[in-house]
Amino acid sequence: MKNVLVLGSAALVLPLLAPTAALAQGPVAGTVTDTRSGAVLPGATVLLDGAVVGATDAAGRFAVPAVPAGAHELRITFLGYEALSQAVQGQTAEQQLALGLRPGGAVLTGEALVTASRANERTATAYTNLGKQDLAKRNFGQDIPYLLDQTPSVVVTSDAGAGVGYTDIRVRGTSNTGINMTINGVPLNDAESHGSFLVNLPDLASSVSSLQVQRGVGTSQNGGAAFGASINISTFENRTEAYAETQNTFGSFNTWKNNVSFGTGLLGGHFLVDGRLSRIVSEGYMNRAASDLKSYYLSAGYQSKNTLLKFITFSGREKTYQSWNGVPEPILTGDRKLLQLFVDNGELTEEAAARGLQEGRRFSYYTYDNQTDNYQQNHYQLHLSQALGTDWSLGAALHLTRGFGYYESYRADRKLDNYSLDNVVIGTQTIKRTNLIDQKWLDNYFYGGTFALNYQPRANDKLQATLGGAWNQFKNDHYGEVIWAQYASNGGIRHRYYFNDATKTDYNAYARATYQVLPQLGVYADVQVRHIDYAIDGVESKPGAAGAVRGNVDVTTRARYTFFNPKAGATFALGEGQQLYASFAVAQREPVRSDFVDPAAGADPVKAERLHDLEAGYRISRPEASVLGPHTALRFEANYFYMNYRNQLVATGRVNDVGTALRTNVARSYRTGIELTGFASANDLISLSSTLTLSRNRILNFRETVYDANYEPVTASEGRNSTISYSPSVVSAHTLEGQPLKGLRVALLYKTVGQQYLDNTASATKRLDAYQVLDLRLRYTIRPTFVKEIELGLLVNNVLNREYEANGYTYGYPNGDGQQQTFTYYFPQAKRNFLASVGVKF
Structure with missing residues (x-):
């Protein structure tokens, strides 16, 4: 841990001491005017590679502190004017641009639909913007969380x-489950579990034009509450020139990614069509952990004066072998005594234990050849962006998400009556158990509408305001079917043994405004009202001893919540490129489905969670940092956070009859810490970006629950302060990137994560050890005469070949003698591996 702290701190200090030999990240500045009158245009939006990087000031000026080496797109948008795209090239010398926007005939680009929910320097919150180029250089086919691995406070x-x-x-x-995710302002989180399953949208990153990560509560969003962060994804991209591209990757574990992207450019001055087809397959590092993923993206847009109408559809289909059980602790450690305990308690069969000793850290429990998860998710979005005069704009969307799929499992020696099957009588013999294969299904629809009305007066850049909201409904059928049984008795193929349906209606409205009170002082206010109605009807199959099914349990539920979530903040400019900010926000969220259908025995009914989030920080951005020498750039941010929870839902140590951790509310808990982010660059040789998070995460008066010899829960009479599970106190990420040859970019990516506890007891025997991972990335670009561009890429993950585990879980229950036994599982991550890519742009 000491090494983690030293390395993280050093990486933040080094940029301040670095010599002038660093990567060319030159500043770009300029003035935006009306081409007809010559008047300056304050408040115009400035985007670099699709990501919002600022706005023009009262004099129409803007400054982008550091544009990395290579070709980039600078885009200026302003209501009532045509958007302007300007190609810029990262270079050491400062670039000054004089840009003119043509009035009338404006073509909106869709940013009004996304920026309404995004943070900026006026909203006094902590956030990170990633543009299309940022994502592209990280994208070798891994999922979006891995593309965000170098952003502050992130663990993947x-x-x-x-x-x-x-x-x-x-x-x-x-x-x-506590991270709000939206795509073009439409909620992505599952309405019942609150999770976002990006495996259902493989290669989505190849269609993303910009992405923003807000840490903490952030601004008001559509969908579930943000209890740790928000990830706001935009796929709006208007490329006015026709294009065709393909990306192809091959790597370790027989991993393949192939995609093709295309666009028509602007047809007849009004129409745009863009599309993508993708396929990703991998056998996985773990044994029997294969993935077969397919997806598409298609958008068609019509543009006229002050109006954009765009239809977007995208879909993903995934088939993954079930690797979510993890690896039992004794298989990782080789502890045969503990392994026998797993066997004696029915956690492992004798055969699986013997196989585990052979397979080691790549062990996978299942051997049935179709022990797979199968799911398809289709998204349909219709977006309208409309300028309403010179000061107002409206963004609105209708959406439908259709999801359906199942996971299939082989079950050995199951009781027939727990599957609504009669016992089988053959002569004098009564058969009560059978081997079978079942499928557990989800079949759902999520639909609704969102809107954002934006006010940004051309004549007064002091005020910006948004009124927005959404109405969404989620309908989900949960059911199980037996598709094969050794003894089927009265059941037929696809015999349904449980069914329940759920309906959740969620609507919200919010109003947000920023106002520049003084040239140095700005204030921010945001209020949201959110209402939820949730109903479940039917029965669900519940597990019993050793993973068997104990039968159907009535899960009928009715819940209703209304939340009022205010937010406020202020910014103060200290001087050129320097800012102090502070904000306070309230967020509340309802329990997830499992809290209702599988409550802890004897516990009080679950309550909604509440979070008070205080954020305060300092930012400095210097496009020409003289302290480092000529042609250098510097950015630094220090952000303090204090997240104070009421009734946070946590695992208490109490388990159900198979050891699954159950959650209950704890009265008080908190997270507090500081996030340091630094960036320095100079010339055209090297740059360094670093982020370090130091935090303290505690539950106050935590009381552990264990079981007595009669399997009754016993809760400790005295409480103590304990560390919140899965909450490392140190996280850092560092990227050292250089360009030793023209067109060749080399990057070292170093990640450190402190130790994490697997439950809330802070037990040294139930934890993930701290780990450090070094990756190497190469990108080489050439521009031959027969195509626009060819890019060769190589990503070597875990260069130092470390063995580490990034996730796990634990539970316990008494053995036959009434003694408490603990069973812990881990998810090992791959040792040294590679991904090599070839990209071609036509």
Whole structure:
């Protein structure tokens, strides 16, 4: 851990001491005017490679502190004017541009639909913007969480061990159930579980034009509450020139990615069509952890004066072998005594234990050849962006998401009556158990509408305001079917043994405004009202001893919530490129489905969670940092956060009858820490970006629950302060990038994550050890005469070949003698591996 702290701190200090030999990230500045009158245009939006990087000031001026080497697109948009795209090239010398926007005949680009929910320097929150180029250089086919690995306070993990298939992301220790995700302002989180399953949208990153990660509560969003972060994804991109591209990757574990992207450019001055087809396959690092992923993206848009109408559809289909059980602790450690304990308690069969000793850290429990998860998700979005005069704009969308799929499992020695099957009588013999194969299905629709009305007066850049909201409904059928049984008795093929349906209606409205009170002082306010109605009807199959089914349980549920979530902040400019900011925000969210259908025995009904989030920080951005020498750039940010929870839902140590951790509310808990982010560059040789998070994550008065010899839960009478699970106190990420030859970019990416506890007991025997991972990335671009561009890429992950685990889980229950036993599982990550790519632009 000491090494983590030293390396992280050093990486933040080094940019301040670096010599002038660093990568060319020259500043670009300029003035935006009306081509007809010559008047300056304050408040125009400035985008670099699709990501919002600022706005023009009262004098129509803007400054982008550092544009990396290479070709980039600078885009200026302003209501009532045609958008302007300007090619810029990263270079050491400062570039001054004089840009004119043509009034009338404006063509909106869709940013009004996305920026309404995005943070900027006026909203006094902590955020990171990534443009299309940022994502492209990281994209070798791994899932989006892995493309965000170098952003502040982020920890990622992969069930299959190599970033393809089921992956997860945590921000400030909060899992994706507490991270609000939207695509073009439309909620992506599952309405019942609150999770975002990006495995259902493989290669989505290839169609993303910009992405913003807001840490903490952030601004008001559509969909579920942000309890750790928000990830706002935009696929709006208007490329006025026709194009065709293909990206192809091959790598370790027989991993392949192939895609083709195309666009018509602007046809007849009004029409645009863009599309993509993708396929990603991988055998995975873990044994029997294969993924077969397919997706498409298609958008068609019509543009006229002040109007954009765009239809977007995208879909993903995934088939992944089930690797979500992880690896039992004794298989990783080789502890045969502990392994026998797993066998004696029915956690492993004798055969699986013997096989585990042979397979080691790549062990996978399942051997049935179709033990797979199969799911398809189709998204349909219709977006309208409309300028309403010179000061107002409207963004609105209708959406439908159709999801359906199942996971298939082989079940050994199951009781017939737990599957609504009669016992089989053959002569004098009564058969009560059978081997069978079942499928557990989800079949759902998510639909609704969103809107954002934006006010940005041309004559007064002091005020910006948005009124927005959404109405969404989610309908989901949960059911199980037996598709084969050794003894089927009264059941037929696709015998349905449980069914329940759920309906969740969620609507919200919010108003947000920023106002520049003084040239140095700006204030920000945001209020949201959100209402949820949730109903479940039917029965669900529940597990019993050793993973068997104990039968159907009534899960009928009715819940209703109304939340009021205010937010406020202020910014203060200290001087050129320097800013202080502070904000306070309230977020509330409802429990997830499992909290209702599988509550802890004897516990009080679950309550909604509440979060008070204080953020305060300092930013400096210097396009020409003289302290480092000529032709250098510097950015630095220090952000303090204090996230104070009421009734946070946590695992208490209590388990159900198979050891699955159950959640209950804890009265008080908190996360607090500081996030340091630095960037320095100079000339055309080298740059360094670093981020370091130091945090403290605690539950106050935590009381552990264990079981007595009669299998009754016993809760400790005295509480103590304990560390929140999956919350490392140190996380850092560092990227050292250089250009030793023209067209060749070399980057070293170093990630450190402190130790994490697997439950809230802070037990040294139930934790993930700290780990450090070094990756190497190469990108070489050539521009031959027969195509626009060829790019060769190589990503070597885990260069130092470290063995580490990035995720796990634990539970316990008494053995036959009434003694408490603990069973812990881990998710090992791949040792040294590679991905090589070839990209061609026509």
